[in-house]
Amino acid sequence: MLHLIIADSELELVPKELQNHPSIISHAKRRFKKPEEILLDSTYHHTALKSLKDGERRGRPDIVHLCLINALESILNKEGKLRVYVHTRNNEVIYIKPETRLPRNYNRFVGLMESLFKNRVIPKDLALLRIENKTLSEIIGDIGPDAVFIMHENGVLMSPQSFGRKLNEYISPAVIVGGFPHGDFLSVLEGEKISIYKEPLMAWSVVNEVLINYEGSLLW
């Protein structure tokens, strides 16, 4: 079983300090929602983000969407060998049941995340998704993996295939992938740093490489 953690993801509702910004108010109005109910999204809130701390990396629900849609539709997940967690910059964690079929359409995904931040669990009966306040080290403590690997551009360089084989030396390893566009992790991390390519890769490309090479070494 592989535990995939998308960590320090740039997924959050519009923070208090931006709720009065004209671009946020008008975007919320167009969506028939209140400013505090909508996701921060760099595509639409670019100007507002300029005044925010870490503004150049925040508001990226698209990265989370792409990572999840790839992970949940992977062969590894269909074989029941994957658990996925989304940890955010505000130390929240989203638990996603493996059988969850996320919206393929981005706008619907955004709506779903907004509903999750509001209701904390959806749907109420099946609880396919739920959110809790937790730091990255608390999540890892709960999982109790027998190894923790951090995908990092300054990590030990090895091929994705070798890394897939290495992961298979463990029963229940955890792999941490940064859910942000650039820069470094915000959380304090303990684990072995690994790099699978000589250049930085997008988060979803790392997710694909890790899952498929782990699967290749595990299943076939």
Added chain:
Amino acid sequence: MLHLIIADSELELVPKELQNHPSIISHAKRRFKKPEEILLDSTYHHTALKSLKDGERRGRPDIVHLCLINALESILNKEGKLRVYVHTRNNEVIYIKPETRLPRNYNRFVGLMESLFKNRVIPKDLALLRIENKTLSEIIGDIGPDAVFIMHENGVLMSPQSFGRKLNEYISPAVIVGGFPHGDFLSVLEGEKISIYKEPLMAWSVVNEVLINYEGSLLW
């Protein structure tokens, strides 16, 4: 070099017979465009699609977006070993230069495709994307691959790893993946049918498995 063709993709502008449908008119108006200038999208045009031939599978730009965003950000593409083509149900083909950085945001991708259908090439100077009228067999004739494989749920079952190794027996193989949600290809296909899993997979999952297992066998 691997040639990846996303074939019979459900990517098209709103067809003539739906341009007067109330849901299309109001959606186009909200986007400040004419009905004939917007992409058909099942998320928004569900009711209108009911009256259209093959309506239950049409209007899926999201599938093309997910396939492309994974393919273009893959290690294989960064290594210069991949060419990607999008063939549509209306026998058009989109050529995408490997260095193209597609919008990660779905709505921006939709806008880009609408502009491509209108202008046939974007941007005019770099021509990162261009569209031409061509059938699937004409595209394959142009490429001249030394083998053609069709990813198909009724194909010969083999593991993704074995298929990656098999692809590496050729210098310039072409792999065809269906860019539609379910059902069969519309185009007449010649090539070896391959299935990499006992259940149907989403198009982007097949793309990820093919590229990463080919890469694994080629590069490492």
